[in-house]
Amino acid sequence: MWEEVECVGELDEIVGEFLVESYENLDAFDDDLLALERDPNATDRIASAFRTIHTIKGTCGFLGLGTLESVTHAGENLLTLVRDGDLDLGPDIATALLALSDAVRSMLGSVEATGTEGDADHSALVATLERLQHGAGGAVASAPAGDAPAAGAPPPVDAPPPVDAPPPHGTGGATALSAAPPPAPQAEPVPAAADVPAAGEPRGAAAADSSIRVDVGLLDQLMNLVGELVLARNQILQHTSTSTDAALVGSSQRLNLIATELQEGVMKTRMQPIGNVWGKFPRVVRDLTVALGKQCRVVMEGEDTELDKTIIEAIKDPLTHLVRNAVDHGVETAADRVAAGKPAEGTLTLRAFHEGGQVNIEIADDGAGIDPARVLAKAVERGLVRPDQATRLVEREILSLIFSPGFSTAARITNVSGRGVGMDVVKTNIERIGGTVDVASVPGSGTTFKVKIPLTLAIIPALVVTCGEERYAIPQASLLELVRLEGAQARQGIELISGAPVYRLRGNLLPLVHLNRELAVPDTADRDVVNIVVLQADAQPFGLVVDGVHDTQEIVVKPLGSQLKGIATYAGATILGDGRVSLILDVVGLAQRAHVVAEHRERALTAGLGSGGPDAGELETLLIVGVGADRRVAVPLSSVARLEKFPRSAVERAGQGEVVQYRDEILPLISLSSALGAYPDPSAEAARTFDVVVCAAPGGGSVGVVVDRIVDIVEERRRARGTGQARVVDRRVTDVVDLPALVAALETGVLAGALPVEVGV
Amino acid sequence: MSAPTARQYSTFSVDGLYFGVEALRVQEFIRYQQMTHVPLAPRDVAGLINLRGQIVTAIDLRSRLQLPPRADGRLPMNVVLRSDDGSVSLLVDEIGDVVDADDDSFEAPPETVGGVARDLILGAHKLPGRLLLVLDTDRAIAVTPA
Numbered sequence: 005m006w007e008e009v010e011c012v013g014e015l016d017e018i019v020g021e022f023l024v025e026s027y028e029n030l031d032a033f034d035d036d037l038l039a040l041e042r043d044p045n046a047t048d049r050i051a052s053a054f055r056t057i058h059t060i061k062g063t064c065g066f067l068g069l070g071t072l073e074s075v076t077h078a079g080e081n082l083l084t085l086v087r088d089g090d091l092d093l094g095p096d097i098a099t100a101l102l103a104l105s106d107a108v109r110s111m112l113g114s115v116e117a118t119g120t121e122g123d124a125d126h127s128a129l130v131a132t133l134e135r136l137q138h139g140a141g142g143a144v145a146s147a148p149a150g151d152a153p154a155a156g157a158p159p160p161v162d163a164p165p166p167v168d169a170p171p172p173h174g175t176g177g178a179t180a181l182s183a184a185p186p187p188a189p190q191a192e193p194v195p196a197a198a199d200v201p202a203a204g205e206p207r208g209a210a211a212a213d214s215s216i217r218v219d220v221g222l223l224d225q226l227m228n229l230v231g232e233l234v235l236a237r238n239q240i241l242q243h244t245s246t247s248t249d250a251a252l253v254g255s256s257q258r259l260n261l262i263a264t265e266l267q268e269g270v271m272k273t274r275m276q277p278i279g280n281v282w283g284k285f286p287r288v289v290r291d292l293t294v295a296l297g298k299q300c301r302v303v304m305e306g307e308d309t310e311l312d313k314t315i316i317e318a319i320k321d322p323l324t325h326l327v328r329n330a331v332d333h334g335v336e337t338a339a340d341r342v343a344a345g346k347p348a349e350g351t352l353t354l355r356a357f358h359e360g361g362q363v364n365i366e367i368a369d370d371g372a373g374i375d376p377a378r379v380l381a382k383a384v385e386r387g388l389v390r391p392d393q394a395t396r397l398v399e400r401e402i403l404s405l406i407f408s409p410g411f412s413t414a415a416r417i418t419n420v421s422g423r424g425v426g427m428d429v430v431k432t433n434i435e436r437i438g439g440t441v442d443v444a445s446v447p448g449s450g451t452t453f454k455v456k457i458p459l460t461l462a463i464i465p466a467l468v469v470t471c472g473e474e475r476y477a478i479p480q481a482s483l484l485e486l487v488r489l490e491g492a493q494a495r496q497g498i499e500l501i502s503g504a505p506v507y508r509l510r511g512n513l514l515p516l517v518h519l520n521r522e523l524a525v526p527d528t529a530d531r532d533v534v535n536i537v538v539l540q541a542d543a544q545p546f547g548l549v550v551d552g553v554h555d556t557q558e559i560v561v562k563p564l565g566s567q568l569k570g571i572a573t574y575a576g577a578t579i580l581g582d583g584r585v586s587l588i589l590d591v592v593g594l595a596q597r598a599h600v601v602a603e604h605r606e607r608a609l610t611a612g613l614g615s616g617g618p619d620a621g622e623l624e625t626l627l628i629v630g631v632g633a634d635r636r637v638a639v640p641l642s643s644v645a646r647l648e649k650f651p652r653s654a655v656e657r658a659g660q661g662e663v664v665q666y667r668d669e670i671l672p673l674i675s676l677s678s679a680l681g682a683y684p685d686p687s688a689e690a691a692r693t694f695d696v697v698v699c700a701a702p703g704g705g706s707v708g709v710v711v712d713r714i715v716d717i718v719e720e721r722r723r724a725r726g727t728g729q730a731r732v733v734d735r736r737v738t739d740v741v742d743l744p745a746l747v748a749a750l751e752t753g754v755l756a757g758a759l760p761v762e763v764g765v
Numbered sequence: 766m767s768a769p770t771a772r773q774y775s776t777f778s779v780d781g782l783y784f785g786v787e788a789l790r791v792q793e794f795i796r797y798q799q800m801t802h803v804p805l806a807p808r809d810v811a812g813l814i815n816l817r818g819q820i821v822t823a824i825d826l827r828s829r830l831q832l833p834p835r836a837d838g839r840l841p842m843n844v845v846l847r848s849d850d851g852s853v854s855l856l857v858d859e860i861g862d863v864v865d866a867d868d869d870s871f872e873a874p875p876e877t878v879g880g881v882a883r884d885l886i887l888g889a890h891k892l893p894g895r896l897l898l899v900l901d902t903d904r905a906i907a908v909t910p911a
Contacts, residue, residue: 525802567807567810585814
């Protein structure tokens with residue numbers, strides 16, 4: 005008894021589910037039996053009844069509930085005969101099976117109350133069930149004498165009414181000559197079932213009542229209605245915001261609160277813990293590790309983090325792929341791990357948590373990490389990047405190449421990879437539901453995939469902007485910040501790089517997209533003010549220039565009709581507070597249309613394949629920096645990754661050189677003035693901060709080139725090669741420096757401490 | 766012989782032409798609604814309207830039939846049709862009555878009718894005094910993205 009209680013205690017959750025499910029199934033079982041009594045030929049009913057008892061029996065065996073198992077086992081045997089047509093379901097069998105149902109209910113009630121099956125004696129019921137197997141078998145055996153088996157079904161149904169009680173013992177006695185007095189087995193099970201439930205049934209009802217199953221369609225409908233309500237509320241709030249009627253304002257505020265709570269409540273009904281998806285991962289990992297000869301355990305954190313059901317469905321496949329990928333490509337074999345000084349067993353950590361209205365899911369392995377050089381080599385081999393572009397990519401950009409279509413570093417197609425789901429599909433699927441996926445990796449110690457997804461798809465916060473005469477909603481998930489330029493800033497803040505507008509946002513070049521140009525609507529904007537909505541698509545920030553910025557609102561996403569579905573620029577439509585329809589912009593689609601993402605790479609690729617070199621006369625954007633007291637040097641902007649400012653105090657020494665910590669990396673510094681043999685500008689040296697041009701190092705990683713001043717960014721006609729060493733830029737003679745070549749030449753020099761180095765450009 | 770089957774048509778006019786669509790396909794007629802313009806949309810899509818919380822795409826039937834645009838200041842009416850893909854509105858000039866027409870008054874468009882009209886018109890009922898052009902609603906609303 006004690007052991008049993010303990011066991012049940014441990015399996016509390018499983019038992020709870022089993023109880024709820026069994027109560028439901030038993031109700032259906034009773035229904036099935038009653039229907040079968042009316043129509044003994046309803047084979048689907050027999051099958052259903054059989055399944056119920058079979059399931060309960062199986063689970064009881066698993067949970068160690070012996071009595072329940074033996075009782076249901078007897079019932080199952082009887083039902084098998086009925087199902088196979090060896091036995092007809094007469095009232096006697098039905099009664100016994102209903103008694104079985106009651107007995108099972110009473111035992112379940114007892115399990116729920118005390119953790120045991122109770123000590124009611126069910127042997128009589130078992131005996132009846134067993135006797136009926138043989139007894140009724142005889143009855144059928146006698147019936148077919150006259151009728152075909154198929155026709156044998158109706159007689160027992162017709163026959164019983166006149167003789168009601170006698171048939172059981174009549175047939176039973178004829179063949180089995182059971183020792184038990186026939187009426188007793190029939191009388192006993194019923195009271196037994198009736199007595200015990202008195203204590204157990206109310207509790208059984210409690211377990212079943214505390215949760216109900218609801219059709220998902222109904223929940224979807226509720227969600228839609230709540231969406232409508234939220235819209236109606238927004239409209240009312242807009243009207244009452246100017247009202248002076250205190251009572252109206254009061255009740256609309258109350259409506260606001262209730263609608264919000266209702267929205268949250270309904271959303272909760274659709275929430276499921278992410279553990280529902282993760283639950284199968286240990287098994288996936290186990291199978292994989294066995295197949296691959298690896299060892300790996302799964303650690304889960306935050307598995308009760310909840311997500312909307314539709315999102316759970318949508319991320320199931322991408323997450324499974326990431327997990328498989330981590331085990332296949334991330335975790336090394338036990339031997340390799342031990343050789344690397346790591347425990348033989350790898351660890352796959354799944355972590356989920358809420359943050360800022362989004363759910364973060366991290367899938368981290370402690371494997372070998374991703375080798376950026378290998379990724380880059382593969383990307384070059386696959387033609388995803390040009391070799392000369394490759395040197396300019398920073399590590400983050402290199403790692404994100406694994407999400408490109410047509411990329412796979414798996415040397416061979418294993419059972420695991422090559423299943424037609426690439427990382428690009430993972431990324432697409434996650435982005436489709438408004439999420440993002442990012443990868444970070446430390447060679448030797450592991451890779452982490454970070455997935456961010458919205459809590460729900462139906463109602464999202466959005467920023468409302470105007471462009472031309474219409475308003476557009478931008479999902480807040482892709483919003484980074486808002487920038488407003490006024491007056492002189494508005495006229496000069498936007499610069500052009502070969503015709504493409506950019507804005508310098510804290511030293512980084514932000515490509516700009518004019519919404520009115522993308523949407524081909526007339527430009528009505530006020531030239532004195534420029535509103536830039538900084539968005540992120542594909543991890544690439546860009547600025548969307550809009551005519552005006554309104555507030556943020558909770559909007560209900562509604563799909564567009566088939567006539568408009570093909571337009572990638574829109575994610576749907578919504579109804580704003582004033583009842584007008586507004587389009588929801590698809591940030592990724594817009595960025596692609598404006599060639600901010602994806603096409604960028606393609607264009608660079610074709611440019612490289614074309615003439616083999618840029619045409620003379622083509623516009624080139626140059627970064628003008630100051631070296632020494634008055635010397636000016638131009639650097640092609642294409643070789644610049646970023647512009648940064650560091651405090652002097654951030655400089656540290658490593659080996660022979662100076663370094664700063666930058667984005668969790670060590671950035672080696674090269675002084676441009678010493679490299680070019682100029683004296684550093686004393687005023688720049690005295691300043692508390694200094695400017696650094698970050699560019700890609702030839703061996704991977706980045707290098708910071710320290711300049712004395714950042715002067716300007718200008719556009720110039722490109723000259724023929726060879727004469728480009730010095731030219732007149734902005735009416736001043738300016739040296740043009742090939743930064744990658746300079747850095748490459750200095751690379752060894754820095755280590756040897758041999759500065760300065762003369763570099764012919 | 767049994768009486769010829771009669772069909773019910775909801776009628777409307779576009780640029781002087783008298784059109785009918787099967788009455789069962791029509792969800793409702795409504796007056797002009799404020800519309801949200803959809804940039805980049807196919808030319809025939811006039812915009813989106815808010816029909817009691819439902820977002821409905823409005824298709825300008827004049828544009829669809831390559832007829833001249835409506836005179837300035839004249840507002841179109843909405844004929845809201847049910848479709849497999851939710852509701853779609855056709856912008857028409859004026860709404861007419863529901864008329865009954867016998868099947869035997871129906872005739873396919875003569876060969877001389879060409880262009881878009883041929884694709885979008887199923888045929889005509891020869892009513893006393895005028896022709897009722899039967900619109901192929903499925904085709905009329907099947908505007909493919911530009």
